[in-house]
Amino acid sequence: xxxxxxxxxxxxxxxxxxxxxxxxxxxxxxPHFNPRLAVDALCFQPQPLPDxxxxxxxxxxxxxxxSLTLVVDDQAAPPPDEPRLTLALPSGRYPxxxxxxxxxxxxxxxxxxxxxxxxxxxxxxxxxxEDLSDLDSRQxxxxxxxxxxxxVMTPPSPPPDG
Numbered sequence: 001x002x003x004x005x006x007x008x009x010x011x012x013x014x015x016x017x018x019x020x021x022x023x024x025x026x027x028x029x030x031p032h033f034n035p036r037l038a039v040d041a042l043c044f045q046p047q048p049l050p051d052x053x054x055x056x057x058x059x060x061x062x063x064x065x066x067s068l069t070l071v072v073d074d075q076a077a078p079p080p081d082e083p084r085l086t087l088a089l090p091s092g093r094y095p096x097x098x099x100x101x102x103x104x105x106x107x108x109x110x111x112x113x114x115x116x117x118x119x120x121x122x123x124x125x126x127x128x129x130e131d132l133s134d135l136d137s138r139q140x141x142x143x144x145x146x147x148x149x150x151x152v153m154t155p156p157s158p159p160p161d162g
Contacts, residue, residue, distance in 0.1 A: 002046055008056060008073065012041035015071060015123060018101035019062060027064045032131040037063040037141050043149040046073070050085055057087075059145035066129040066144060068094055068152060085124060090155040096124035 004012075016039040027033055044058030053072055060069040070087060083098040100122040128148060135141050 004044060004046075004056070008044070011071065011073070012044055012056065012058070015041045015060070015069075015101070019060065022101050023062070027062060030064045032064060032133040034063045034133045034135060036137055037061060037132060037135060038138060039063070040138065040141065040145075041069070042142055042145040045149075047087075050087070057089075059148050060123070060125065061132070061138075061141045061145055064130070064132065065127050066132060066141070066148060067125040067127045068096070068148070069126075070096055070124040080124075087124075087126075089152055091152050092156070094126045094152075096126045098122055099125050 020039045024039070038061075040061045042059045042061060044056045047055045047057035047070065049055045049070070049072065053074065055070050056073050057068070057070050060067045068087075070085075080098050085096050087094045087096055102121045129144075132141065132144075135144065
């Protein structure tokens, strides 16, 4: 697996922060909300998008779900024209839906990075587990995310002959 740059790690940190700002209040009302978990962007690696742009693919753990998540690895990238895409990975095809993360209440669609630039308007997600209430720690969620990404990035075994 290729190591990410400091800028890519910072971008993923912004992803977790943006999800928290946008969705945590509503997530706390969900019956399967797990207060032992925080929002974490884990196990991300470079992944080309279907349109050829560079992306980062990994697991987004929240207090309510674990998702396969894809972000564009370009802060200046415009929001997508299509709200859905299908990503072909070694284990199969995954339908992802665009999830906005910026605060759109004031007409802005991203987060100010400190020098007036807006970044990280959203991500594509495919929720794979909708209930993480049985996990007892962030470490357990991290292990689960690692297992998920190993399965997603491994081709299925051929059926045994016989």
